[in-house]
Amino acid sequence: MTNEQILQKYNTPVPRYTSYPPANSFETFSNEAYIKEVEASNDAPNNHLSFYIHVPFCRHLCHYCGCNSLPMAKDETVEAYFQALHQELDILLPYLNKSRKISQIHYGGGSPSSIPLHYIKALNEHLLSAFDTIDRPEIAIECHPGYLSQEDWTFLTDCGFTRYSLGIQDFNDKVLETVNRRPSLLPVETILDILRGSGARVNLDFIYGLPGQSADSFEQTIERAISLHPDRLVTFSYAHVPWLYKSQLILERAGLPHNDEKVQMFARVSRLLTHSGYCHIGMDHFVLPDDDLQKALETHQLHRNFQGYCPRRITAQVYALGVSGISQLDGAYAQNTKNVRQYITQLSAHQLCIERGYALNARQRVAREVIESLMCNNRISWNDLSQRLHLAPEEVKVAMHYDENRLQEMAHDGLIVFDSQHIAMTSVGSPFVRNVAAALDPMMVNTDKRFSKPV
Structure with a gap:
């Protein structure tokens, strides 16, 4: 595919993945x-x-x-x-x-x-x-x-x-x-x-x-x-x-x-x-x-x-x-209120002011490691993740939305190279790493969330 065709196909709204979920x-x-x-x-x-x-x-x-x-x-x-x-x-x-x-x-x-x-x-x-x-x-x-x-x-x-x-x-x-x-x-x-x-x-x-x-x-x-x-x-x-x-x-x-x-x-x-x-x-x-x-x-x-x-x-x-700050802990995220007045009032009364957050289940912890590996290092080694997570490689894949047909399509378009052991971004595909992560993300199946475009 030409760069123009890749842009038209893959410049679609996807998460930024600064956190997972x-x-x-x-x-x-x-x-x-x-x-x-x-x-x-x-x-x-x-x-x-x-x-x-x-x-x-x-x-x-x-x-x-x-x-x-x-x-x-x-x-x-x-x-x-x-x-x-x-x-x-x-x-x-x-x-x-x-x-x-x-x-x-x-x-x-x-x-x-x-x-x-x-x-x-x-x-x-x-x-x-x-x-x-x-x-x-x-x-x-x-x-x-x-x-x-x-x-x-x-x-x-x-x-x-x-x-x-x-x-x-x-x-x-x-x-x-x-x-x-x-x-x-x-x-x-x-x-x-x-x-x-x-x-x-x-x-x-x-x-x-x-x-x-x-x-x-x-x-x-x-x-x-x-x-x-x-x-x-x-x-x-x-x-x-x-x-x-x-x-x-x-x-x-x-x-x-x-x-x-x-x-x-x-x-x-x-x-x-x-x-x-x-x-x-x-x-x-x-x-x-x-x-x-x-x-x-x-x-x-x-x-x-x-x-x-x-x-x-x-x-x-x-x-x-501080206001809107998000704590990123091993098992959960927790975000403070965005309201400065409320923040000051509650802390002056010695009360925290957590407003929302998310407790990750076991499958989501696995998905977080997989997506972070891809987003940071432009690659996934299922064996390396297996050792880090103390799971069999197939168990790691099962925690994801691992669709080989979708991966084949991305490989055909020049975004990735992959086999049963690895997924790696190409130089052409690197700007669209968020799209590859989204394709593997089980939470993106039938999502109604709105996101920004990668480019």
């Missing part, structure tokens, strides 16, 4: 059920500690945003919110084994860097005083460079972070203006010098598929990014889901690029990045050859959670703090 499968879940899963997580196979902290506030809301983001609150609300974060952590601490170690801390949003930065430093100190860390933990924060001064960046380097993700999105100011995104306040070169001076690693994040972008213009943006030599460069595909986020309708009126143009954006920058020495990881990451993610991919030890890709070395049970 996807978050739109979550149902009512209680505080008590969450605490039970927290206690059980002490004995999970991968029982390092990962903390995700959600800071929902932004100084300006970008029209494309699909995150739980809110306009900047009053000073007293921000202070009360961070008091609630500390209180939530204090509620959890008695249920966590103190011999466990932190492998990962991640601040997301919203824009975590939009609030007074002393709140960030104090919360990091609280976390790191409660537990030891593994060797070389990843302590990361997502930063909007549109508002941070040189003094702000210098302050952040004293907060213990080992990685910074800068949300550049595009170097074209006209594109940023259309999507209501502020460009970087300082030259990005200056920011990188400050952060690298602290020994930290830096990601530059971009989005393709926005109004005003073309294959030519996005290639120019990535050429500039390459000249800055970031440790990781991420090219997120804009997910257009206006039925969930009404502000995205503004982008429809501005005019979204045609699918063919969007495919060309990714294809051209992918070639450019690989020719420049970057290695392609998963759906959207490009890393330098000595990066931990590339080493993990080479040994089939790449993992993924809501915070992104990580090597299995730092794989952990994820405990989320």
